Amino acid sequence: MxxxxxxxxxxxxxxxxxxxEPGGLRAAIRRAVPAADDASVDALLAVWQQHVEREQRCMTQGRRAYANTQIIDAEAAQRVAEQAGVTDRATIAALSTAGQRxxxxxxxxxxxxxxxxxxxxxxxxxxxxxxxxxxxxxxxxxxxxxxxxxxxxxxxxxxxxxxxxxxxxxxxxxxxxxxxxxxxxxxxxxxxxxxxxxxxxxxxxxxxxxxxxxxxxxxxxxxxxxxxxx
The missing domain is CATH 3.40.50.1000 (HAD superfamily/HAD-like)
Structure with a gap:
């Protein structure tokens, strides 16, 4: 105490x-993939989180040069988009900045x-x-x-x-x-x-x-x- x-x-x-953070990212994924059901949104969120955690761990262990979260989030958004079949650039760009809102x-x-x-x-x-x-x-x-x-x-x-x-x-x-x-x-x-x-x-x-x-x-x-x- x-x-x-x-x-x-x-x-x-x-x-x-x-x-x-999870709730905000879920909401952003729903906007990017409006047809996705709850299970699909959760799966896409896991894709995002796993990418961020893996890449940050690589950097702390010296296995990747430092890149800030704007770069990592953009990578995560691209992975989510590929998984969901989203190709619209504006939608992907908006998703990549979800962590700022x-x-x-x-x-x-x-x-x-x-x-x-x-x-x-x-x-x-x-x-x-x-x-x-x-x-x-x-x-x-x-x-x-x-x-x-x-x-x-x-x-x-x-x-x-x-x-x-x-x-x-x-x-x-x-x-x-x-x-x-x-x-x-x-x-x-x-x-x-x-x-x-x-x-x-x-x-x-x-x-x-x-x-x-x-x-x-x-x-x-x-x-x-x-x-x-x-």
């Missing part, structure tokens, strides 16, 4: 934690506003700088600082990405709280000495019995209540 006296800066993952979870905007009254807040995302700018604007997310893994030319959970947040915070990592809906992300932050809080989201990556995170909450307001109690 962490309290307000333990933390100086709060760092949030964005994709999946503050915005509904993801809806915020219902508690995200208000939770950030509440927390921002008491703590400096940093967004730390694998999204490219340009994609993160547009995503923040589209979802209505407001930060004191937003950092992209593009600055480290790699992807979380590479330690260089978390170091961006530590450097920006200007305090010891154990005074920084990393908040995410993905246990793999929190493990990466924990390995760099940061405190950790898991927030439950649909389609997230839940902790295992061996994970020892500082906080586990069902929603953002529960976390804010824990951190802002006097």
């Amino acid at each position: 962490v309290g307000s006296h333990d933390i100086e800066v709060v760092v949030f993952d964005v994709l999946g934690t503050l915005v509904d 993801l809806p915020a979870w219902a508690d995200s905007v208000a939770g950030l506003e509440r927390l921002g009254r008491d703590f400096p807040m940093v967004g730390l995302s694998n999204a490219s700088r340009a994609a993160l700018l547009r995503l923040n604007a589209s979802a209505g997310l407001r930060w004191h600082q937003a950092l992209s893994a593009e600055s480290a030319r790699t992807y979380k959970p590479a330690p260089e990405v978390y170091q961006l947040a530590v450097d920006a915070a200007g305090c010891p990592p154990d005074r920084i709280l990393m908040v995410a809906a993905h246990a793999w992300d929190l493990r990466g932050a924990q390995a760099q000495g940061m405190r950790t809080a898991y927030v439950h989201r649909p389609d997230g990556d839940p902790p295992t019995c061996s994970d020892d995170f500082d906080q586990r909450v069902e929603g953002l307001h529960e976390l804010v209540d824990a951190l802002t109690v006097t």
Whole structure:
């Protein structure tokens, strides 16, 4: 359990934690392939997600030169289009930028506003700088600082990405709280000495019995209540 006296800066993952990435991508795929049924949309979403995860893993392992998320998303959109038989260039182009127009979870905007009254807040995302700018604007997310893994030319959970947040915070990592809906992300932050809080989201990556995170909450307001109690 962490309290307000333990933390100086709060760092949030964005994709999946503050915005509904799977839901937003499903909606974009439905627009691109209006005849697809639910099962087909889910299968196409899996094509997208598997491509992104595989390519980012290749980059963190040094098996592919760094490419930002705009490039990877364009590749994923092309794969989805090929699988679905979509050939219209405008449709594929719109699909490739779907990751820049993801809806915020219902508690995200208000939770950030509440927390921002008491703590400096940093967004730390694998999204490219340009994609993160547009995503923040589209979802209505407001930060004191937003950092992209593009600055480290790699992807979380590479330690260089978390170091961006530590450097920006200007305090010891154990005074920084990393908040995410993905246990793999929190493990990466924990390995760099940061405190950790898991927030439950649909389609997230839940902790295992061996994970020892500082906080586990069902929603953002529960976390804010824990951190802002006097």
